[in-house]
Amino acid sequence: MTQQAVDAGGRVTTSVSSVVDTNTYQSGLGNEFETEALPGTLPIGQNSPQKVAHGLVSELMSGTTFGAPRALNRRSYLFRIRPSVQHSKFEQVASKNFLTPPFTLPAAPLDYCWGPFRTSEASVDFIDGLATICGTGSPHSQSGVAFHAYSATASMRDRVFGNADGEMLIVPHIGGLHLATEYGILDVYAGEIAVIPRGVRVRVELLDGYAAGFVCENFGLPLRLPELGLVGSNGLANVADFKIPVAAYEDHDGAVQWTQKFAGNMWNCEVDHSPLDVVAWRGSLYPYKYDLHRFVGMGTSTVDHPDPSIFCLLTSPSDPILGPNFDIMAITPRWVVGDHTFLAPGFHRNCVTEFIMLLQGQFGGLEPGSTTLTNSYTPHGPDAETQGTLRDAVLGPMKVEDQLMLLFETRFPVQITDFANSVLPAVEGYSKQWDGIPKRFGQ
Numbered sequence: 001m002t003q004q005a006v007d008a009g010g011r012v013t014t015s016v017s018s019v020v021d022t023n024t025y026q027s028g029l030g031n032e033f034e035t036e037a038l039p040g041t042l043p044i045g046q047n048s049p050q051k052v053a054h055g056l057v058s059e060l061m062s063g064t065t066f067g068a069p070r071a072l073n074r075r076s077y078l079f080r081i082r083p084s085v086q087h088s089k090f091e092q093v094a095s096k097n098f099l100t101p102p103f104t105l106p107a108a109p110l111d112y113c114w115g116p117f118r119t120s121e122a123s124v125d126f127i128d129g130l131a132t133i134c135g136t137g138s139p140h141s142q143s144g145v146a147f148h149a150y151s152a153t154a155s156m157r158d159r160v161f162g163n164a165d166g167e168m169l170i171v172p173h174i175g176g177l178h179l180a181t182e183y184g185i186l187d188v189y190a191g192e193i194a195v196i197p198r199g200v201r202v203r204v205e206l207l208d209g210y211a212a213g214f215v216c217e218n219f220g221l222p223l224r225l226p227e228l229g230l231v232g233s234n235g236l237a238n239v240a241d242f243k244i245p246v247a248a249y250e251d252h253d254g255a256v257q258w259t260q261k262f263a264g265n266m267w268n269c270e271v272d273h274s275p276l277d278v279v280a281w282r283g284s285l286y287p288y289k290y291d292l293h294r295f296v297g298m299g300t301s302t303v304d305h306p307d308p309s310i311f312c313l314l315t316s317p318s319d320p321i322l323g324p325n326f327d328i329m330a331i332t333p334r335w336v337v338g339d340h341t342f343l344a345p346g347f348h349r350n351c352v353t354e355f356i357m358l359l360q361g362q363f364g365g366l367e368p369g370s371t372t373l374t375n376s377y378t379p380h381g382p383d384a385e386t387q388g389t390l391r392d393a394v395l396g397p398m399k400v401e402d403q404l405m406l407l408f409e410t411r412f413p414v415q416i417t418d419f420a421n422s423v424l425p426a427v428e429g430y431s432k433q434w435d436g437i438p439k440r441f442g443q
């Protein structure tokens, strides 16, 4: 539920969760930040001094090519206890369900709909609890995405994970996650999202003993805020609502397993200390989180239903005409109005592929945690009952109070995995929902 309060400064704050995140964060996205857990760590006027304060070492981490345009350039300097090069030899290990496209099943114009994924196994951590539903492209082409579900019953212990293949958009559905990263702490709860850039190491701990949700692995251009164009300088996701961790370091010795995903395979090595030992950092590459309920939605004030692009929260661009590598649309509680208008998305066949996650509330009678996949030009729209009801409805302002969904779009055809085909529970009758729409022509 959305709650409003007035803080000590007299500002009205909006919150949708009873959970209060007491961590300290910086605000913004695309900014250059600097943060230090020990005063006097950050060098002044340079990033690679001959000797770093407190006996630390300087390490550069780049997220874009060095010559990328200034506004899109992403890189940070990490001032850490030991350099990341200190680890044992990587050995390849198998991964059961956390997979990388391409897959064996053909991309298909079918109406896919699945119920929630819940593991029945004990002591499964976040990484081992990842199961790939579908995907497209590949890390080799640095294009495309993979959509995964996770279901975890244990925190990662003495283990960190880095993903050289893609940035990880984490979408909790049940249970909070404590993300201990090289850049500091992000606690993320249902109703929020977090993004871990490519290569950044993280240890995922469960705040509630059990956690389930989704991960989108983006092989393409890093996610960024969409341009607002004629919308103007306000609206959609506000820059100030993105939360960036402050530096926090671990200084302890002992064996830690570092699992690295690289070119579609999993590799393990051992580090004899915590790799989360960054005392200070500065730069434009960092993890972040965002509360979906802060999204400032737009809509018509006259007639007709706008395109879902008005819900764009973040984008990984690809082609300006054919579509994105990966767009994230935030569909949150909102007012719906319009004169003589069908007040829901109508029937459509789009050039892009759509992947929907229902996180909370109602959508087509599905259980929260359900997902749908609609490849390009596969027709879809309101079910028979909704179409009949809304067609005859007496129109007035309508508040959609209880609905939280993410819609992912990609220009590419998406293949499902064997896991999605045979393990993830398919929703019976989903493809039959339109059969009852009557022929009204001539009546």
Ligand SMILES: [Fe+2]
Residues within 6 Å of the ligand: 348, 350, 354, 374, 380
């Ligand atoms: Fe659609």
